[in-house]
Amino acid sequence: MKCIITIELGTNGVRVFAFDLNGRVIGSMKGYFPTFHTEPDHSEQDPEQIFITTLYVLKNLLNEHIHPKKHEVACICFSASMHSVLAVDKSGNPLGNAITWADNRAKKDAQELRTTAFGKKIYAATGTPIHPMSPLLKITWMKNRDKERFRMASKFLSIKSYIIHQLTGELLMDYSIASATGLMNIHTLDWEADALKYAGITTARLPELAPVFTTAGKLKKAYLQSLRLPPETKILIGSSDGCLATLGDGVKGEGKATITIEDSGAVRVMGPSVLKDEQMRFFNYLLTENCYVSGGPTNNGGNIFEWFSRQFGDFTNAFDIETSMQQLMEEASKVPLGSDGLLFLPYLLGERAPIWNAHARGAYFGLNIKHERKHFIRATIEGILYEIYSIGKILAEQRAIKSLSVNGSFGTIPFCTQIIADMFNKPVKLRPQLHSVSFGAYLLSATEMGIYKSLDAAAQTVELPGVYKPRKQNHAVYADYFNIFEKLSVKLFDEFEAIGSLQQKYSVK
Amino acid sequence: MNQFVLQHGKSAELLLFPHILEVGIRKNGAIQLNAFPATVTQCLRIYYIMDGRFEWLVDQQPYIFYPGDAALILPGTPFGSDNGVLEIGSFSWIHLNIQQLDNGHLQPGAWSGLSESESAALGKILSLNGSPVISKCPEIGKILRCIHTELFGNEVGYQASINHQVDELLIQIGRKMTRQSHSARDFPKSFMKLEAALRQDLAHQWTVEEMAALVGMGTTLFNERVKSYSGFSPINYLINIRISEAIKLLKRPEITVTDIALDTGFYSSQHFSTTFKKLTGYRPSEFRKNHLRNK
Incomplete structure (x- = not known):
């Protein structure tokens, strides 16, 4: 039997899935790699460890699920987190670690550029919000503050480009990853001269651009041998996690939107045109030519509930956060919706969409003498989801949203999914297994192999069996509270900045 | 008294x-x-x-x-x-x-x-x-x-x-x-501390007992948690770090393969070579030839 393998290079590690040609999962494995925070705003990963972990997990999956059953690997397709930057020397060897999406070292440059007309022009051309996450600003930071590395850098790659370069020797960047660098013009499908000039580089220092269906060379002999794969195994460059999660949920066509809530979150739509926004609140990334994945990202998703559980949950078993979170969810479900008027702003990690304020901080609001511990639990969950709703609300100003799908470990918890349905007042569908990104990579591969005529046709076959229906009376309650939430999220602008700088001033190292 | x-x-x-x-x-x-x-x-x-x-x-x-x-x-x-x-x-x-x-x-x-x-x-x-x-x-x-x-x-x-x-x-x-x-509430944090300790002393012949003790866990629970968190057994995770560090060192010409093997915690250059080849398909010396910095 032929099979398709997908490799997802994520924030916390690599996930490898094997699908049969009908999209059924044959097997999956994961491998963790760490993120290093050597300085407060830094967030880095070791490219060699990512490579070795990827190879190790792939090898284990092949040896356990594929080779013993004599399955034939037709294609290996990649997906990856967006916004990473890795400088390499002229031999292609890394100059230090890769800088990940979560890195904030370029925040000053970002703040300056964001308010200028030039910044707005670059945003309109590249689709990537002006934010420290953007490789445009990370490379600019390197140019100004890490001059030696900048000078030595022969090329600036993404993590995925590096991994594929190791495996096949090709030096490429797919449209999806490239469209999230702030350096690619998403309308002309070429590198954007203004952005490159700002970063102080030329196209010679970037990999070649490649559509997501591109075959990225052939596996080197040594890897063919160690992985026991035939030379004709196709290596498909693939796309980004955000684009593939959207495709994997079948969100192609009018009126559909998808919500991802893992550690962080996003609300996305897909269509033939970009979302224009004077306030630069949305991203517009490319899946393929004339197919844009647009939406808004949040910093504060499941990681905030995890923080809450760690601080206030019961830990009867050491290190068992899952049980602790489950117990908290159960307690929260006994609290009336709206948490009897206790609101939570979840901005513990600053915020991107919709307020784009790195200084934002968390707050509980509306406390009265009758509130108990359990109200805090529910308010925390509702706060995270109000924030998701607030992104959906501004998206809906530009695109009619009729149906929603949810993916990601936090969003698919039944208690949360129902709240999402109630807040949006829309039916919410989901996939029982948690692998929208990899399923998107499967659809991409299967389309490339001719199993589906087009990505549209592939997306149409997606069936999401679980449905959560909205309850009108619940929606009314959430809508009332959301009015206050939305006002609070911008009302504290000066105080957010003031408390943030005091936190920095008095922080004890 | x-x-x-x-x-x-x-x-x-x-x-x-x-x-x-x-x-x-x-x-x-x-x-x-x-x-x-x-x-x-x-x-x-x-x-x-x-x-x-x-x-x-x-x-x-x-x-x-x-x-x-x-x-x-x-x-x-x-x-x-x-x-x-x-x-x-x-x-x-x-x-x-x-x-x-x-x-x-x-x-x-x-x-x-x-x-x-x-x-x-x-x-x-x-x-x-x-x-x-x-x-x-x-x-x-x-x-x-x-x-x-x-x-x-x-x-x-x-x-x-x-x-x-x-x-x-x-x-x-x-x-x-x-x-x-180590707070028993935060496995990722404990794991990061362990990671750092392993990296600091990669040449040491780490045992699972030592690693478990460092994060304050019994070996059974430790094995289980590391496996579910990282996808690897503790020893295989350690091999991951060892090979990743070895790759970096192989790209620098001034260190011998034997020194790299010992520095990264392999018993011998033979043990290093076998493990490295099993995972990457290359012998360390071949890998070095293909990747040497500024060749």
């Missing part, structure tokens, strides 16, 4: 215990000058506070100790009070002659009933721990009291009992220290 001091070479009570260099209780009723100056010794020193409040310098850093707290002073670390002042209060102590290996790890001697990997793990915890303060640990006081009683009582079996108590002392300190530095 009243105050006393027994010293190795002077006190007959310690003849059977060459590893116990000093043991004692001090009850101090008035502030005394020049009674507790900073000293450096090559033994492991443990002080347990029974009464009062003491401000002591460990490695030039001031720490405050309260009743129930203990101070752990590693070999070669200066310890004493500022200007030698001894404050009011009482404390007991023990000085242990514990072998310190070249890599800074502590190893108890033949008197100990701890297995080799257990003592390596404990040594690792003690030497990696950042703070000399063990707060609220009455068990330490209890064990010291028991050692005193046995030393003076000379009841049958007291030699074995005392050696046993010294082991128990090290175990309690090790456990308390890992619990102090």
Whole structure:
């Protein structure tokens, strides 16, 4: 039997899935790699460890699920987190670690550029919000503050480009990853001269651009041998996690939107045109030519509930956060919706969409003498989801949203999914297994192999069996509270900045 | 018990215990000058506070100790009070002659009933721990009291009992220290600390017991948690780090493959070569030829 393998290079590690040609999962494995925070705003990963972990997990999956059953690997397709930057020397060897999406070292440059007309022009051309996450600003930071590395850098790659370069020797960047660098013009499908000039580089220092269906060379002999794969195994460059999660949920066509809530979150739509926004609140990334994945990202998703559980949950078993979170969810479900008027702003990690304020901080609001511990639990969950709703609300100003799908470990918890349905007042569908990104990579591969005529046709076959229906009376309650939430999220602008700088001033190292 | 001091070479009570260099209780009723100056010794020193409040310098850093707290002073670390002042209060102590290996790890001697990997793990915890303060640990006081009683009582079996108590002392300190530095609520954080410890000493022949002890877990739970968190067994995760570091070193021409093998914790260049080839398909030397920096 032929099979398709997908490799997802994520924030916390690599996930490898094997699908049969009908999209059924044959097997999956994961491998963790760490993120290093050597300085407060830094967030880095070791490219060699990512490579070795990827190879190790792939090898284990092949040896356990594929080779013993004599399955034939037709294609290996990649997906990856967006916004990473890795400088390499002229031999292609890394100059230090890769800088990940979560890195904030370029925040000053970002703040300056964001308010200028030039910044707005670059945003309109590249689709990537002006934010420290953007490789445009990370490379600019390197140019100004890490001059030696900048000078030595022969090329600036993404993590995925590096991994594929190791495996096949090709030096490429797919449209999806490239469209999230702030350096690619998403309308002309070429590198954007203004952005490159700002970063102080030329196209010679970037990999070649490649559509997501591109075959990225052939596996080197040594890897063919160690992985026991035939030379004709196709290596498909693939796309980004955000684009593939959207495709994997079948969100192609009018009126559909998808919500991802893992550690962080996003609300996305897909269509033939970009979302224009004077306030630069949305991203517009490319899946393929004339197919844009647009939406808004949040910093504060499941990681905030995890923080809450760690601080206030019961830990009867050491290190068992899952049980602790489950117990908290159960307690929260006994609290009336709206948490009897206790609101939570979840901005513990600053915020991107919709307020784009790195200084934002968390707050509980509306406390009265009758509130108990359990109200805090529910308010925390509702706060995270109000924030998701607030992104959906501004998206809906530009695109009619009729149906929603949810993916990601936090969003698919039944208690949360129902709240999402109630807040949006829309039916919410989901996939029982948690692998929208990899399923998107499967659809991409299967389309490339001719199993589906087009990505549209592939997306149409997606069936999401679980449905959560909205309850009108619940929606009314959430809508009332959301009015206050939305006002609070911008009302504290000066105080957010003031408390943030005091936190920095008095922080004890 | 009243105050006393027994010293190795002077006190007959310690003849059977060459590893116990000093043991004692001090009850101090008035502030005394020049009674507790900073000293450096090559033994492991443990002080347990029974009464009062003491401000002591460990490695030039001031720490405050309260009743129930203990101070752990590693070999070669200066310890004493500022200007030698001894404050009011009482404390007991023990000085242990514990072998310190070249890599800074502590190893108890033949008197100990701890297995080799257990003592390596404990040594690792003690030497990696950042703070000399063990707060609220009455068990330490209890064990010291028991050692005193046995030393003076000379009841049958007291030699074995005392050696046993010294082991128990090290175990309690090790456990308390890992619990102090690892919240049982945050596995990712503990895992990152373990990661950093592994990277700092990649050449060390790590055992699962040592790794588990460092994060304050039993090996069964540790294996399970690491597997579900990282996708790898602890040893395979370690191999991941070893090969990743080796790749970086292979890209630099000035280090020999044998040195890389030993630096990254492989038994030999042969062991390195086999593991490396199994995973990557390349022998280290081939990989180096293909990737050498600035070739």
